[in-house]
Amino acid sequence: MISSTAVMAFEWIILILAYILVAGRIYVKLFLRGFGIYAADYLLIAGLVACQGLLICDTLTYQMNAMDDFSLASTSTPVKKIRFATNYFFDTGIYFPKFSIIAFYFNLVPVTNSSMRKALYALTGLTAAFALTTFLCDTFWCGADPSINWAEGHQTCTVFTSMTLMRLNWSLNFTTEVLNLVFPIPLLSGLMTSTRKKIGLAVIFGMGLITIIVSVGRFVTMLYVHNDISIYIWATAEICISVMIVALTALRPLLRKFTNNASTSSDDRTGPTRNSIYWPGSNKIPRRHVVQVGSESLAGSETELNTMSGGIMMTHQVTVSIGKPDGDEESNSDIRG
Missing domain, CATH: 1.20.1070 (Rhopdopsin 7-helix transmembrane proteins)
Known part of the structure; x- marks a missing residue:
């Protein structure tokens, strides 16, 4: 015992x-x-x-x-x-x-x-x-x-x-x-x-x-x-x-913060990057139903639930990092689909 x-x-x-x-x-x-x-x-x-x-x-x-x-x-x-x-x-x-x-x-x-x-x-x-x-x-x-x-x-x-x-x-x-x-x-x-x-x-x-x-x-x-x-x-x-x-x-945002910190450390070793944010979905989704989250922001929600006529749509943030040659200026662009 x-x-x-x-x-x-x-x-x-x-x-x-x-x-x-x-x-x-x-x-x-x-x-x-x-x-x-x-x-x-x-x-x-x-x-x-x-x-x-x-x-x-x-x-x-x-x-x-x-x-x-x-x-x-x-x-x-x-x-x-x-x-x-x-x-x-x-x-x-x-x-x-x-x-x-x-x-x-x-x-x-x-x-x-x-x-x-x-x-x-x-x-x-x-x-x-x-x-x-x-x-x-x-x-x-x-x-x-x-x-x-x-x-x-x-x-x-x-x-x-x-x-x-x-x-x-x-x-x-x-x-x-x-x-x-x-x-x-x-x-x-x-x-x-x-x-x-x-x-x-x-x-x-x-x-x-x-x-x-x-x-x-x-x-x-x-x-x-x-x-x-x-x-x-x-x-x-x-x-x-x-x-x-x-x-x-x-606790998902906290895990995402640790992941981003690890990614930042990796980017520092490989060179600067340029970030773009893409939101999948429909043009019928009102802008007020979508919360923009900057590439360095951890304050927003990665996933949003939106009420639609046919059900509930979940919009999801996808951050794409593209490597660029040294000397280029960093640019951020938002694409709403």
Whole structure:
């Protein structure tokens, strides 16, 4: 069996990775794109706070040498209080990344697509209802007085050890996780773009499968291994990975910056270049629907979704670098197609 020290090392490593990715997302929003911090970002930060709260509870449990005995009911009152708080950080906190991606969907779905907007409102209401249900169950599952969960002596009911409550909370969480994953599928199928681009976007949204796989692993472990320290790993991995995946969806400009820096270093060795920007599409696309991005600018979006009469068109920036002899003046030209 894995040691409690190894468990704590894993948990803090994955939490640090979550901090790095969320910080990268904020950096992209503030400095690369020049945007502010919006609802989706605040909700993701709230999810990160829940991860931190869960890790603090696990660390305190580890310091009290209570981590190795997962299902022991007759523990000290401080340990019982910590375990009660753990339910809030995990069961309720895991909904914050879901709300963050839903806030992103509100910006992604065109207001002219009434059917998808209605489905999005339904998804939002269902997720909020499940989150509230989880919070209330974690509070009053064993009675109107929550303090029964950390009362002295042996208790017949505690929120932390109730398998019935665990199954209920997992079912609600799993349902919303799947719905969040499948929601953008009709939107992707309506994009007027190449199959390769559709596959790329599908991969971005499909990363939610990782969270679903981890969630199933945690559920199976809790069903068949009632007193195993690995459950701490599954729980921490699930909530931290959900935060990390949402953060990853906004890190493309940061990757593009690193790529451009590497390309600039290569150009410095091979000689000056001249850059041209080409926008594929139709002359019917109004200019206000296309955002020009200069060759050295990282503040704009590389991909734009435009509502058309026949569907949704995605315009994409392509930068072409052409080598030129020394002495020529640099020139930039924009071609709108």
